[in-house]
Amino acid sequence: MDEIYSKPVSIIVPAYNEEVGIVQSVRSLLSINYPSLEIIVVNDGSTDMTLQKMIEHYDMKEIKKVIRKQVETKRIKTIYQSSIISNLFLIHKENGGKADALNVGPNFSHYPYFCSLDGDSALEPDAFLKVMKPIIDSNEEVIASGGSVRIANGCKIRNGHIIKIGLSEKPLVVMQIIEYLRAFLMGRIGLSRHNLLLIISGAFGVFSKHWVIEAGGYKTDTVGEDMELVVRIHRMVKERGLKKKIVYVPDPVCWTEVPESISILRRQRRRWHRGLFESLWTHRKLTFNFVKGETNWMEYPLSL
Template structure:
């Protein structure tokens, strides 16, 4: 190998090492912040029981939006689980987004829906509503039948039809824990009008037992792809989002479960329908709109309110999901590129956007570079072996060590996995991440960047078995 190639390799490795150390420092900061926040939350739970909060006059009524397309398998169980929520005043709005399966009739029959005459106000843009139904047995359950327009458009229709000042979005294949809503609303009650959105934790319910819309026994799937997603969700929520929320630079509230101030959503223009990452794009736009209107605002995340959802069980379906997520991330950064390093957007513009871009968007690009450099070092033995070893160890630290930490954090904070074999499985699989799972997701996320550059849209939807029973 020539001296020039050696120099190029050295500079690339040096750049990769510097990047990795910056990412590790950020993860250490957010992990420590997360641990302190979880410890503080434990104290709150002990001194302020949620039973007392349920009687408070400060609790705002909430409209729960359940958008669905071809969700006949899941919609009945999901709505039944929502009816069991411990909360003072809420309504459930099912939005049938032009389904081609039997979702509409399933909902009508399950809840004895009758068509009603109701004018749906047009706060934000959405496809035309064909009919509005109300349940005869649960007067707080409504069904909106509309033309197909995608999930974002369905959520906009739900916002237009809602009657309450806060809206909670939940996927039609998900189950909320009984106290999830009362826990999620607490930051709003304590926020003096500043908290405009709250996100909770998403957990994977594959292989867990659910009865009457309630998680009865949490069990970890034996499928490696599902196990790694369980671990990945721990890390993303407990380390990533909890830490960013502390600094008020949280840029995403999961589309599977989020609580929003309706007026703030309307002020931002509702959900965009021309991006595959509508959940993150809305949150960034809410940050942006609040600062442009000189409103002091905060978007929070708290780990305890949990929403259980179904995860992809095959690599092919997971690939489509991760490719779509990173495409949506790319589109959001492009749409809001003018927010970077702008004084008017405060910490979101100076820290939140750059850090999220550096870690989440650039992450797969730099990791792919790292795999290429490692392969280069293996193919050409003349390269200093020390660099190759350092490179390899950094990649292990960047993935597996953080995953192990997140598993420990989850069990320390929530302890929902009581089976010792499940805990062992999670712990040991976390150490394997860098050897097979992370390289796969790196390639898929880079594919998402390429799809965003090409402006191709992937609106495909995963097949659901249905977890709500």
């Protein structure tokens, strides 16, 4: 894709105590095939060597920059820019949680679109070319786009890239693989077709910065900040009577590891379902509201 026909994207990577994999994750992002992007690592008050690892490996130098606080966040302590990779930035801030770290993105980023990406996720090199296509082709009608997430357990990973796709021998992981395939390759394709998506995975999603700022950014008092933001944007668009879309693209592949033990899986699912309940309860006025559009009366009760 030629730079003339693409839209620049800022990749926001929230990091808290990620000293083991942060350098490798950033290295993987630097090899992404996309004409114009910047990478912003937000160190959310890590207590380990995450900050030092980034500074040493990428020769980060402190810079002075005024940040327009369009979304509330915890205090930013220091801003760094790599002296060897000009589009790589590091922001050191007080700890405020993942949602607070993500909110630094709209405030600091230089581009009209940003991607929320987990620090331990691995992207296919051409993922952005595919996930940005519906946004570019829609003349700003599409304001958010999500990609498919696949499970990396059992795969061979080198330098943040999937070298060989494999299948885990653990039954719990296999069950989650089937679940992910059903959710991403069946459920979300149909929901996206009718503009009914209520969630874009926090592991990999692109948003219009303007609309995220209009919505007030990610909420820091919920555990399901990714879903709550999407539902809030839907609600805002419907209330204003606008025709905007949030879509899902099955082609982009983001790889992430899933729990291999029942105890960790239980904690994860409790968090997911709590986030789901909080989002649905916060925006409960959308339930069975036939006046405001399809998103309200079809997908909302379905999520219940």
